[in-house]
Amino acid sequence: MGGAGFMTGMVLLLMALSSGVRSCPPSDRAALLAFRAALHEPHLGIFNSWTGADCCHNWYGVSCDQETHRVADITLRGESEEPIFERAHRTGYMTGYISPAICKLPRLSSIIIADWKGISGEIPRCITTLPFLRIVDFIGNRISGSIPADIGRLQRLTVLNFADNQISGTIPASLANLTSLMHLDLRNNLLSGPIPRNFGSLRMLSRALLSGNRLSGPIPGSVSLIYRLADLDLSRNQLSGLIPESLGKMAVLSTLNLDFNKLSGPIPVSLFSSGISDLNLSRNALQGNIPDAFGPRSYFTALDLSYNNLKGAIPKSVSSASYIGHLDLSHNHLCGKIPLGSPFDHLEASSFVYNDCLCGKPLKPC
Structure with missing residues (x-):
């Protein structure tokens, strides 16, 4: 019994000693509090839980590595289904800026500060010194300034999302x-200059927005060397020159949006016998005929070629496509008879208006 009592005492002593080890280190706690001090969240009180010595337990949006007990993830979403948002019947709104204090969290793996609408300031340059970062998601704020020039140092990064901000400068x-x-999402910013x-070289990329x-x-x-790329959205920019023929030879590319640019030259034949199912080339300066290259491999949920300088007839091979859901050929210089059969029998006149001399159903008879 004495031995058992001694062992129990030792276990209790070890537990008492290790409880301090299991909590986050004071340096991580201080970094989080400095990060919090730069932000103002007036409605939900999400930072009310950031109290006590141990930032690894019950601090809203903070989680730690189970082995090192260092802060690993900060996840703060302004649009969330968490009870704290549902009780308030509102999405989040936060002002302030993202403090460079986050760079004092050396084991940080993901930082998600998304959809707060009012967070401004710049991306802290020092985030490129955090070697374990896998996810950086700042979507839906008012962040300005440029993307850090040495962003390429983050060799473990799998998700980079700066969409819906006011970021300017070039893509480094x-x-x-x-x-x-x-996953790369830079949509709806003020970025200028060329695509590198x-x-x-981004061979693992599946989405480039x-x-x-x-x-x-x-x-x-x-x-076209990005073998895994499934979604490429370059729309609403000022891109010019030709559409690379090689885009139509990509293995898994299914969505290609190039609308609202200044692209010129012919439409590559390869795009119509590829795996692309959502193709939008509208509002460019594309010329020449629509390639007569449709066939059983052509499957389009949406095909938009409107607002270009395309001429000639609608190719009869369109009817041999396995499926075309939405088709828009309006606002071009097309001429001749609209083919019969699918998909033309379910399309409305708006798909063909404002051409030079198209005729036949659903337009006026030839």
Whole structure:
């Protein structure tokens, strides 16, 4: 019994000693409190739980590595289904800025500060010194300034999302060094200049969303080297030059949005016998005929070629496509008879209006 009592005492002593080890280190707690001090959240009180010595337990949006007990993840979403939001019957609104104090969390793996609408200031330059970062998501704020030039140092990064902010400057060339990156979303910012020529080095990328910026220059041919790329959205920019033929030869590309640019030249034949199912080339300066290259492999949920300078007849091979859901050929210089049969029998006149001399159902008879 004495031995058992001694062992019990030792276990209790070890538990008491280790409880301090299991909590987050004071340096991590101080970094979080400095990060919090730069933000103002007036309605939900999400930071009310950030009290006590142990930031690893019950601090809203904070989680720690179970082995090191260092802060690993900060997840603060302004649009959330958490009870704290449901009780308030509102989405979050937060002002302030993202403090460089987060860079004093050396084991940080993900930082998600999304959809708070009022957070401004710049992206802390020091985030590129955090070697374990896998996810950086600042979507839906008012962040300005430029993307850190050495963003390519974050070799473990898989998600980079700066969409719906006011970020300006160019896309850093070093971005192409992020060889683990799977999801890139820079939509709806003020980015200008070219897409880096070596963009195709992002071999793990499955989504590249760059629409709604001021990007200029050509579409780099290297994009077609990204074997896993499924969604490419470069719409609403100022891109010019030709559409690379190689885009139509990509293995898994299913969505290609290039609308609202300044692209010219012919439409690559390869796009119509590819795996692309959602193709939007509208509002460019594309010329020549619509390629007579449709066939059983052509499957389009949406195909939009409107507002270009296309001429000639609608190719009869369109009828041999396995499926075309939505088709828009309006606002071009097309001429001749609209083919019969599918998909033309379910399309409305709006798909064909404002051409030079198209005729036949659903327009006026020839």
